[in-house]
Amino acid sequence: KDEIYYTPLYYVMTHFSKYIRPGAEIIDVENNDDNLMVTAALNPDNSIAVVLFNEGNDNKSFNLKLNNFSETISISPQAIQTIIINQ
Numbered sequence: 001k002d003e004i005y006y007t008p009l010y011y012v013m014t015h016f017s018k019y020i021r022p023g024a025e026i027i028d029v030e031n032n033d034d035n036l037m038v039t040a041a042l043n044p045d046n047s048i049a050v051v052l053f054n055e056g057n058d059n060k061s062f063n064l065k066l067n068n069f070s071e072t073i074s075i076s077p078q079a080i081q082t083i084i085i086n087q
Contacts, residue, residue, distance in 0.1 A: 015051070015080055015082065018082075019049040019051060019084065020039075020043070020051070021044060021045075021049075022044075023043075024041040024042060024049070025042045026039065027041060027042050033062070035056030036052060036054055036056070036062070036075075038050065046087050047084055047085065047086050049083075049085075050084075051082045052073070052075055052080065052081045052083070053079070053080045053081075054075045054077055054079050054081075055078065057078070058077055059074060060074065060075045061074045067087075069085050071083075
């Protein structure tokens with residue numbers, strides 16, 4: 001009997017590949033929080049995907065700034081979240 005077991009890493013990779021598209025370029029991110037992992041990519045359609053992972057045990061709230069975009073973002077503990085910025 002064949003079985004498939006999806007590990008947590010599978011779901012993380014699925015999340016990244018849904019928002020960071022083929023041909024995207026990783027862009028620099030400034031982050032001062034050791035419990036918050038952040039990456040950002042410029043997609044071929046000029047949208048920017050910002051992927052966040054809060055590996056801490058507390059809610060996080062921070063200000064995300066990019067050019068003319070500025071917004072306060074909240075993320076739950078142990079959560080992954082993506083913000084898409086259309087330019």
